[in-house]
Amino acid sequence: MKLAQRDRLFVLTGAGVSAESGLATFRGSGGLWNGYRVEQVATPEAWEADPALVWRFYSMRRREAAAASPNAAHRTLARIENRLGDRFFLCTQNVDDLHERAGSLRVHHMHGSLFQSRCEGCPFLVADTACYESEDSLPRCPRCGSSLRPRIVWFGEIPLDMEGIYRRLDAAAALLVVGTSGSVYPAAGFVHRAVALGIGAMYIGPESPANAEAFDEIRLGPATRELPRLLEEIGAG
Ligand code: BV8
Numbered sequence: 001m002k003l004a005q006r007d008r009l010f011v012l013t014g015a016g017v018s019a020e021s022g023l024a025t026f027r028g029s030g031g032l033w034n035g036y037r038v039e040q041v042a043t044p045e046a047w048e049a050d051p052a053l054v055w056r057f058y059s060m061r062r063r064e065a066a067a068a069s070p071n072a073a074h075r076t077l078a079r080i081e082n083r084l085g086d087r088f089f090l091c092t093q094n095v096d097d098l099h100e101r102a103g104s105l106r107v108h109h110m111h112g113s114l115f116q117s118r119c120e121g122c123p124f125l126v127a128d129t130a131c132y133e134s135e136d137s138l139p140r141c142p143r144c145g146s147s148l149r150p151r152i153v154w155f156g157e158i159p160l161d162m163e164g165i166y167r168r169l170d171a172a173a174a175l176l177v178v179g180t181s182g183s184v185y186p187a188a189g190f191v192h193r194a195v196a197l198g199i200g201a202m203y204i205g206p207e208s209p210a211n212a213e214a215f216d217e218i219r220l221g222p223a224t225r226e227l228p229r230l231l232e233e234i235g236a237g
Pocket of ligand 1: 013014015016017019020025026027042093094095111152153154155156157158159162178179180181182183184185186187204205206207209221222223224
């Protein structure tokens, strides 16, 4: 991947960049997500039907993410950002905070953030690391009394700041996609948008993604190996 002096880089990451930190990927666990089926827990319908179950699921994910550490993939992306500054933008599908804990500053969580909760009835939003494991401990909004939910974008909900994402993507000279199966939209469609605009697109991961045909280049391997190699190549060392 060649980046000229003023070129902007747009990076999209998925669950694969956190895999080597020990966090389960959706596909890796055979379509179950930490033992739950996605439609059981990551949809508004699931929340409507059983908020306690959904809070148990996200409480478990909070505990796992808090116990995990960033890996060399997260750290390498932070180094590339350090070198490129404002020419770098990281959009992640992940809801964990490992990119930030590795030093990334310019991170957008398009599917929300595990360590935030928001009110169902008003704009109240709060940083929240708590675990809610029993029916009678479900959190309520301190402002309006409505239920607090995980600040997560579920299936059927619109990802956060799509306008800002597309503005950044359209201004990039290169798109780097790392560790995502390319099965969830609209994230999986970013490469098609990029290529249609003449933006070069590279994928890094151990297996070809579902949208492989759209990429100019695919580097098969774990992100912790391939990203440091890319770092050398683009001279952001
Ligand atoms: C929406 C939060 C409308 C939950 C998540 C076409 C267009 C638009 C929408 C749709 C469409 N077709 C279908 C839809 C609807 C739906 C969808 O895409 N369904 C799929 C199942 C077909 N999309 C939606 O509902 C989205 N909303 O469309 O709104 C709209 C859109 C735009 C504008 C206006 C209106 C909302 C989707 C968000 C759902 N929430 N996350 C939570 O985390 O609890 S999605 C969730 O699943 C993740 O965030 C992630 O995005 C996805 C999992 O995917 P991956 O990250 O790719 O993980 P996966 O396990 O699949 O793959 C892991 C990869 O890592 C593998 O490839 C593996 O090889 C690789 N890997 C493993 N080890 C390593 C590695 N890579 C590197 N290194 C390693 N060591």
